[in-house]
Amino acid sequence: MPVRLRLIAVGTRPPPWVRQAYEEYVRRLGPRLKLALVEVEPGSRTASQGPRKAIESEARKILSLVRTDEFVVALDEHGTELSTKALSDWLAGRMQAAQDVAFLIGGPDGFAPEVLSRADLTLSLSRLTLPHALVRVVLAEQIYRTLSILSHHPYHRE
Numbered sequence: 121m122p123v124r125l126r127l128i129a130v131g132t133r134p135p136p137w138v139r140q141a142y143e144e145y146v147r148r149l150g151p152r153l154k155l156a157l158v159e160v161e162p163g164s165r166t167a168s169q170g171p172r173k174a175i176e177s178e179a180r181k182i183l184s185l186v187r188t189d190e191f192v193v194a195l196d197e198h199g200t201e202l203s204t205k206a207l208s209d210w211l212a213g214r215m216q217a218a219q220d221v222a223f224l225i226g227g228p229d230g231f232a233p234e235v236l237s238r239a240d241l242t243l244s245l246s247r248l249t250l251p252h253a254l255v256r257v258v259l260a261e262q263i264y265r266t267l268s269i270l271s272h273h274p275y276h277r278e
Contacts, residue, residue, distance in 0.1 A: 124220045125155045125263065127256065128185050130178050130227035132159045134253035145260035153215075153267055155260060158185055162227050171229035179232035182224055190222040192239045194231055195259065197249055199242035208266035215270075225255050 146155050160181045163174030186192055191214060202210065214221055224235065236242060245258050268275035 122153070123215045123218055125153065126158055126190070126220070126222045127155060127225065127259065128158045128160060128182055128222055129225040129252070129256055130160045130162050130182070131225075131252055132161055134256065138253040138257055141257040142260050145257070145264045148264050149267060152271070153263070155263060157256070160185070165228075174227065175229050175232045178227045179235045182226075182231075182235055183238060186222050186224075186238065187220065190220045191241070192222050192224065193241045193243050194224045194226070194236055194239035195245060195255055196226070196231065196236070196242050197244050197247060199244040201244045201247070204262065204265055205269065207262060208269040211263070211266045212270055223259060225252055225259075228252065 142157070146157075149155060160178060163171075163177035165171055165174045224231070224239070226235070245255060245262070250258065265275060267273075
């Protein structure tokens with residue numbers, strides 16, 4: 121049974137170029153590896169109450185979508201950094217174990233502690249703070265790149 125990847129992301133209205141770029145990399149993955157996007161409505165933010173309630177609301181929504189059997193990866197700039205080759209090796213391990221993976225992208229104020237504690241891995245794509253919509257594209261490209269490494273396709277060069 122092939123591994124299934126899901127990207128659970130806070131935000132439902134990314135710019136058109138984000139959708140186009142994300143969908144291009146998903147298309148390139150082809151039938152060998154599926155990456156499904158699940159969008160989560162952001163929590164309501166007001167100047168008077170601060171971000172706490174929004175983060176809590178997003179956490180409830182995210183955690184309700186995560187399956188108990190999924191390996192959960194929270195994308196956070198404070199997480200572990202991996203090289204593309206190391207990410208490829210990691211993904212190969214998930215594929216070998218036939219373990220589904222849920223990648224999580226939080227809202228503009230990050231994750232609630234309970235989301236981070238549910239994560240099996242906290243991964244940083246960069247120490248830079250990236251716009252959350254751009255993280256979708258970077259992650260999809262890196263998954264495509266790791267698959268190209270695993271299938272010995274010339275897309276990745278070292």
